[in-house]
Amino acid sequence: QVQLQESGPGRVKSSETLSLTCTVSGGSISRYYWTWIRQPPGKGLEWIGYISYSGSTKYNPSLKSRVTVSVDTSNNQFSLKLSSVTAADTAVYYCARERGGSYGMDVWGQGTTVTVSS
């Protein structure tokens, strides 16, 4: 079955760029919508955005000016870049698959903790 695995630095300095990669195994990335979601410590879930199988993107307006999601179909990976980070960006970052419409996010990575330090 499809599995997702996040990777990237666990610590980023304030004002720098957070970069994470999600590797998709057991299935092709050339279908569906590939999503990033985050969860600050002790808080709820926030949808960051997605990239579709066709390469189109949608971002949360609260982050839009700082976020980029891209896809590398040759390596079955998609990535998140979040620029100008602050302590408020400290969170567990999850990648997930969305099938579109009202199907929800049916496959999730285990999550990776990113701490923004000064």
Add this chain to the structure above:
Amino acid sequence: DIQLTQSPSFLSASIGDRVTFTCRASQDISSYLAWYQQRPGKAPKLLIYAASTLQSGVPSRFSGSGSGTEFTLTISSLQPEDFATYYCQQLNGYPYTFGQGTKLQIK
């Protein structure tokens, strides 16, 4: 943004109890609603999509209902592994948003 309000925020219940959570949307989202379960330190798990469709592999004691602005998630007979936090999510409009969660605790 579409706001989702979950109630209650906390719920204490016993093994075997029937429990119901509510999720209210700030505007009509038709049936574009999903429910997730999150255990501590784990990723969320999809339980219900399209408001009432059980995700493959999810036990039948979970059920969802509703449309428009009011939705419910029901667990018919609580099992020990059900004590977790539950989130609703709307997929009707961007940005997708989540409710603040309901934490289900053992009484």
